[in-house]
Amino acid sequence: MITEEQIKEIRELIKQANNPMILFDDDQDGLCSFLLIKKYLGKGYGLPYVYRDGNENDFLIENIHNNNHDLLIFLDVPFIDQYFLDKITEIPIVHIDHHPPHNLKAKNYHYFNPMLNDKENNLSTTYWAYKISEGPEWLASIGIIADWFIPPFYKELQKKYPDLLPKTVKSPGDVYFKSNLSELIKGYAFCLKGKREDVRSNINTLLKIEDPYEILEEKTPAGKKIKKYYSKRLKRYNKMLNDALDSYKSLDSKDNLFVYTYVSGKDSFSSMLSTELTYHIKAKVLCIARVKEGETIISWRSRKVSLPDKIQIALEGLQGRGGGHKLACGTGIKNEDFPEFLKRMKDLIDEDLNK
Numbered sequence: 001m002i003t004e005e006q007i008k009e010i011r012e013l014i015k016q017a018n019n020p021m022i023l024f025d026d027d028q029d030g031l032c033s034f035l036l037i038k039k040y041l042g043k044g045y046g047l048p049y050v051y052r053d054g055n056e057n058d059f060l061i062e063n064i065h066n067n068n069h070d071l072l073i074f075l076d077v078p079f080i081d082q083y084f085l086d087k088i089t090e091i092p093i094v095h096i097d098h099h100p101p102h103n104l105k106a107k108n109y110h111y112f113n114p115m116l117n118d119k120e121n122n123l124s125t126t127y128w129a130y131k132i133s134e135g136p137e138w139l140a141s142i143g144i145i146a147d148w149f150i151p152p153f154y155k156e157l158q159k160k161y162p163d164l165l166p167k168t169v170k171s172p173g174d175v176y177f178k179s180n181l182s183e184l185i186k187g188y189a190f191c192l193k194g195k196r197e198d199v200r201s202n203i204n205t206l207l208k209i210e211d212p213y214e215i216l217e218e219k220t221p222a223g224k225k226i227k228k229y230y231s232k233r234l235k236r237y238n239k240m241l242n243d244a245l246d247s248y249k250s251l252d253s254k255d256n257l258f259v260y261t262y263v264s265g266k267d268s269f270s271s272m273l274s275t276e277l278t279y280h281i282k283a284k285v286l287c288i289a290r291v292k293e294g295e296t297i298i299s300w301r302s303r304k305v306s307l308p309d310k311i312q313i314a315l316e317g318l319q320g321r322g323g324g325h326k327l328a329c330g331t332g333i334k335n336e337d338f339p340e341f342l343k344r345m346k347d348l349i350d351e352d353l354n355k
């Protein structure tokens with residue numbers, strides 16, 4: 001865990017800055033961490049950050065130098081590049097995360113990760129941002145639940161919002177996918193999709209929201225704007241979800257592998273879609289494939305069988321790459337090689353499960 005002492009240390013480190021730059025992971029956990037920290041500090045400039053290698057970070061490094069940022073904060077960002085640390089030596093860097101720890105070091109680099117002293121404790125970054133900022137709980141719960149944790153303060157929060165939250169929860173999915181807060185948890189993710197200017201504007205609008213009903217019941221102009229933005233995507237997402245659930249119904253129940261393929265040039269919904277489908281259906285392995293121009297991007301989810309080894313074998317001689325965790329992986333493969341790759345994966349999975 002991140003100790004009370006460390007929480008105090010983080011507060012001291014970040015409160016000193018006048019002009020912090022805050023880079024956060026491109027999902028609800030990253031976004032809610034940012035909203036909490038920025039509200040707490042009352043200052044800072046924030047951007048979603050997706051990992052980039054070496055000099056691909058130059059524009060950001062230049063931006064930090066040119067705009068006289070006096071602190072760099074990373075929130076929920078799994079990896080950063082040594083290159084970054086080598087180029088930014090004159091201002092403190094505070095990094096708060098809960099992914100498997102790395103051991104990059106620099107004099108000005110302060111790294112906080114609950115897994116460093118307890119491998120089992122990987123509570124989401126939003127939870128630690130909540131500890132630092134002390135609230136509000138409803139906002140923290142969005143980031144925490146989306147990262148598949150039940151907030152430690154759930155009981156009190158449920159009493160405050162009995163119409164939004166179920167009394168008992170067995171799985172974070174009960175809130176994420178079945179409650180009246182569901183729309184908002186998904187909506188926050190959709191606010192990060194689309195054109196860069198739109199995302200930036202959404203982030204600024206989200207900073208004005210004090211209460212979930214502002215959005216859900218369109219009570220303020222800011223709330224109205226957010227609901228309008230995410231509703232279009234929510235509709236598209238729900239259509240895909242129902243489509244996938246329908247096709248599951250027609251699946252032979254003996255099949256170990258469930259495959260859902262969708263075409264989308266613009267937004268990717270695969271991460272949320274595979275999480276939600278895993279919650280609703282019982283197939284042993286799920287393959288959510290997004291067909292883009294030339295390439296198919298796959299999000300894999302498994303209940304038990306290990307995937308990375310099988311992906312490596314199945315990719316042999318084909319034009320693709322992939323990897324990830326034992327039960328959650330990704331693959332990118334040329335469209336023409338997708339059918340053969342899928343056939344090989346199905347055989348490998350069947351073979352493993354019928355052992």
Ligand SMILES: [Mn+2]
Nearest residue numbers: 029076125147
């Ligand atoms: Mn996270």
